[in-house]
Amino acid sequence: MEEFYRGFAQRARDLAEKADPFTRRRLLDLAQRYDLKSRPSGSARPLPPPRTNPPSTLFAGPGEA
Template sequence: MEHEFYRGLAQRVRDVAERVDPFTKLRLLRLAERYAVKGIRPEPAPTTERPPPIPRPHLHVVLAPEEG
């Protein structure tokens, strides 16, 4: 169902592209192509890289002779 919506939207954008200047026509046709394939193949999920974990050194507590 979603694919049908975007196909119809792509056709409307192509119809408008026929009545505009060449620069705008090119941009509209590219937009129509993106709409035409939307819903057919899933868009890749954005990848977010996690930063590496912060190294936490093992701390050794050394007590002075008078403290321990």
């Protein structure tokens, strides 16, 4: 998968060389995003910790609705 994104990044840079300034900037931004995706998963941003459920004692017994 990493090679796939690297290839897309290079294609975007190749197209940017021949594009007008507005399109060039957009293509280079796109290439940068693909470069970030092409990094090995170990260097990716870590996932947040899993959510925990509140203790069931909070919901036990009669309560107001």
